[in-house]
Amino acid sequence: MQIQLLIPGLLWPTATLLGPASGLALDGLAALLGRGRRQVHGFDPYDRQLARLFGLEAGTMPTALLRRLGEPCASPPAPGSHWLCADPVNLSFAREHLLLQTFPEGELDAAEAGELVAALNETFTDIGRFEVCTPTRWYLRLDKPARTTLYPLDDVVGRPVKHFLPEGEEARSWQRTMNEAQIVLHNHARSRAREEAGLRAVNSVWLWGAGDAGRTPAIRAALVQTDDPLCVGLARAAGVPAGAPDISTALRQDTLVVLDTLRKPAQQLDLDAWRRGLAALERDWFAPLAEAIRQGRMGSLRLLAPSDRGTLDLELRSADRWKFWRKPYAFEALLQSVAPAPMALPDAPPPPPDSDR
Template sequence: MNMNYLVVLFDGMADYPLPELGNKTPLEAADAPNLKGMAKTSEVGMIKTVADGMKPGSDVANLSVLGYDPFQYYTGRSPLEAGSIGIDMKSTDISLRCNLVTLSDEPEYADKTILDYCADDISTAEAEQLVAYLGEKLNDDQFHFYSGVSYRHCLIWEHGTLDIGTLTPPHDITGKPIHDYVPAHPNAQKLYALMRKSYDLLKDHPVNQARVARGLRPANSIWLWGEGVRAELPDFKEKYGLDATMISAVDLLKGIGKFSGMEVLQLPNVTGYIDTDFDGKANAAIDAFKRGKNFVYIHVEAPDECGHRGEIQNKVRAIELIDEKIVGPVTAALRQMGSFRVLITPDHATPLSIRTHTNDPVPFMIYDSEKPRQGVEDYCERTAKMTGLYIDTGYTIMNHFLEK
């Protein structure tokens, strides 16, 4: 029997109950009739996508969901993004994620505060100008800047080292003074020098002057983190026998797709936020199935971004939009094509109350058009815990989903 497989990955969707939502989570509070309808005949439970001892990032968690053991295959976040934007890393290269951030204006760099980890979601066009300018001024025989999407960029450090201490993700310390988080390890002092120089170069750049004039935050510094070496992943088709397509707005997921041999679609109006082109993602997925692909992974960043920003109603709305504009239309199209199976899951939790990732188990749901089962009245954290089904080793979910 031919079977199509769909994964809809709600990045950062899992959360804690909130007083503002009547002690419900955003998922529980969302008006999501497609998810709710599927839950009644689906397998619902909890899954630990991020093993204890690993950082709860989308890199580790999405590798797990796709069936790759992060302890074996994870080499750092930035190398996956580097691969996505076409950087052919050498074995001696270190790649670092380079955020464009907004810092406060205290005279000493270490006294500044991260006001915004994404500089008001700076546009890719503006960011390209800033990163190109940094490259003109700072590229040398060791360091090279590459532009990515929006605030997410890449620094390649030739003959670098991973022995650099702890580099903290900027979304974990938004609103905090940076003096406790600037690179302190002796081997990281060249990186810290680049960060300080970037502020001097960017604070009065015409792009930032224009942003301030429009009431937007300036992208006045880089912030380096997510270091790693070149990534290597087994081919997804060889591993699972499925012809796969990756649909995402962010370089991290595109990189995972590229390194695992998937078709990676480049869609024009996807942003990684609640203003993304949900319809475009759905249409691309339907088209992929019509073209003969039998596995499509749709990653949607919006719930995670809303969690980092503490935007309660936007996080609820993001879930509703994914349900309405992606889950509904794509499953309806699959029903017309024959048998199909759907995995719905977050990669990790991004609780609004703390505005950063956790490694808490997250709720998953598997729907099979051919094998209805006794499900639950709704798909949310509460009902998923009530079923008692718990998958402790996250990377086994793909074999479970595919019934391998």
């Protein structure tokens, strides 16, 4: 029995005066790090690693369609339909640069999301229809495929938007659509009310996730556990059962577990939320997994943790429990051994889409 763990955001992305995990009791994680064979590979984004686990290429898979398939909405997307993610974002100026930020769960409510999307649908009747699945995850069902290159939202968060505008055959048309959406949302009464209340306005949407639905996802695991709708959609498309993360169920069969509770806190540099999430992972996953390995109740574990600093790759087998000379390795020591991601200059262009982003 094998468990694969994918945990984006586990490696805190920046250097801090005090260690980001200092003071946390992470004995289970330290035991796993010490007993296993660990490496830190180069930068390899979460979406690319997730796609690879299902036998797909991140640059071509229909991310929006698959994420929509994994949503708890009333009806699944129709076969052959075309979708974009149209996630609500806030654009703000930092010096002369227009930067993009997302909204944490709970910062928007369903009522305001519904009103904002209704305004978009009144304006964009000629391209398709917007819909809300959750207050922070919106979609655009298209009347026809989008023939353009659109950058994933994770690539753009906290960076100058000008480097990530649509490219390709229909680039100008989609740039114009995004600009018009900014005007609609900026002028909406809900956005003005948020600003008057000292809250960040929903003043744009980020369109992304187009792709080719030609290849069917496939995975060897018997079960997928995740709360990430993209991963749920991949599992459903592959015909594999998907459920919420649960350690006792995962220990019964070969399971892929995607735990993405640290991803947004790491992106948004919300250290308090990241530390709370890390403590919860220690309690619910790392400590029980370390005990399962110690008792010989698990054949093997592979943990992948992609981040801007690189990807932690940890492998641990049941036989490693007998290697008493391998001592626990503190997570704080691991963070100190991995160089922080280099600070990108605001005017530095992003790497081309087909390079290692």
